[in-house]
Amino acid sequence: MTTLIEVSALQERMDVGLRTVLLDVRWALGDPDGRADYLRGHIPGAVYVDLEADLSGPGSPQQGRHPLPEPRAFAESARRWGISDGDTVVAYDDGGSTSAARLWWLLRDAGFDRVLLLNGGLGAWRAAGCPLATDDEQPAAGDVVLSSGRMPVVGMGARGFNDVAEWAATGILLDARAGERYRGETEPVDPRAGHIPGAVSAPTSQNLSADRRFLPAEELAARFAALGVTAAAPIAVYCGSGVTAAHEIAALEIAGIRAALFPGSWSAWSSHAGLPVATGAEPGGRRHAG
Template sequence: MSPTIDSASGGTPFISADTAVEQHGSVRLDVRWTLGGPSREADYAAGHLPGAVRLDFDRDVCGPVGPVGGRHPLPEPEALQAVLRAAGIDDDSRVLVYDDGDGMAAARTWWTLRWAGVDRAQVLQGGIKAWTGAGFPLETQTPQPKPGTVTVRPGQLPVLDAEAAADWARTRELIDVRAPERYRGEMEPVDPVAGHVPGAINLFLGEDDLADAPRLHERYAPHPEAAYYCGSGVGAARTALAVTAAGLPTPPVYIGSWSDWVSRGRDVATGEER
């Protein structure tokens, strides 16, 4: 596991549409995605930020799904490097990532870029809706970027595996950000087993306003040694983005999350933790 990375090392994780439109030379990544839904190729073709390269979230940002590892595992470094170079990313590139605006796919992409050593990555606050809402244009042309030269350096953000997550729950604070009924094991719409990691507590991700840094600080500052998990590492990455936006150190993430935990046949807890 890598040491915790202070948020200051990567600067603010957000960029507004007003600032982004004036920022020239950045690489723009369109990662719009719907959990369990169809590919978003048609949406990209219908209109995207000028110059934006489309990444398929499941194929390009995450690794292939296996019998263990969860539904959105980390990509192999070599595969990710090829994707990022094809998008035109160099080691010193500014990278702007956007989705529909909920911040889920964009946050996981931002987290993956930071994990890979791409420090100058930011998420477009409010996503493509904020861009069009500000009156800025879209385009339909598919860009042909000059291949980049970025070198992926995995491990630049702290990552937990199942054993480390179990230890974190015993010795520090492991936070499950899924809906309370999923945490308690009352229902599970995606994974084959309901419940939570024994010893984990619940702090529902909900609809955090990622632009409200003081509120985020109030919410997450009481958990200075917490690590986070969700269903498959997407919501937990969004929480890591929220914590970083609050001016706090980027926390450890159990990137395989619940889907990895149950794939390994680990012990399951239900109800509330005492």
């Protein structure tokens, strides 16, 4: 299944008038409101998507800082953005697709497969000399019908955190956060520092080249193989709150590997004093109970 679209291919679609819904998902930890950046310049025709309001439910210790949105609310948002059945959606941001991938994952989970990430995002669009717009796009409502539960998840339902703990012990659990957060050297937003015992450090930033484009499929495959990942092994991914983990899942898909998402991620795990954490560079690390 295709995951990425290049700027040249997007330009061609737009030039010949192929129906394309462009969604701007600018967001960053510590700077959650991307609307101001959107209004300063975005791809013509792109609709702004608010990650906090549209791509997340209310945060809680059980579900983390950015729980998955309620399926009905997400479907209503998708129609508000102008998506109809049969459309092609292209999502982008200005940070290497690290927030746009959340929208990509949610649409895929909702059964909408015609969604692509713009490789290199807004930076690649600018680098190609393409024009920007500053209007606040208000599209006509779409009529897309969405479902939910099409993408694999871990850590939800009755088994919850036990499911995650067992996955880390018997499968491969990737931690997509920066290395210093994994090691427990710093923790800017969540209750405790460290990682889930057994998880392997796999920072999202290493999925990208210097120009914030995804590495080629063969390089991503080699990167994940070095971490012990194979297409036959059960893989799950978490990050701080389930946002950039979707980016890692996209990178794994480009490499031909399917992976599950732990939506609550570290923000949920670290909120429960009874759950163990590990620190240091190794998956087992130094364990701290509660």
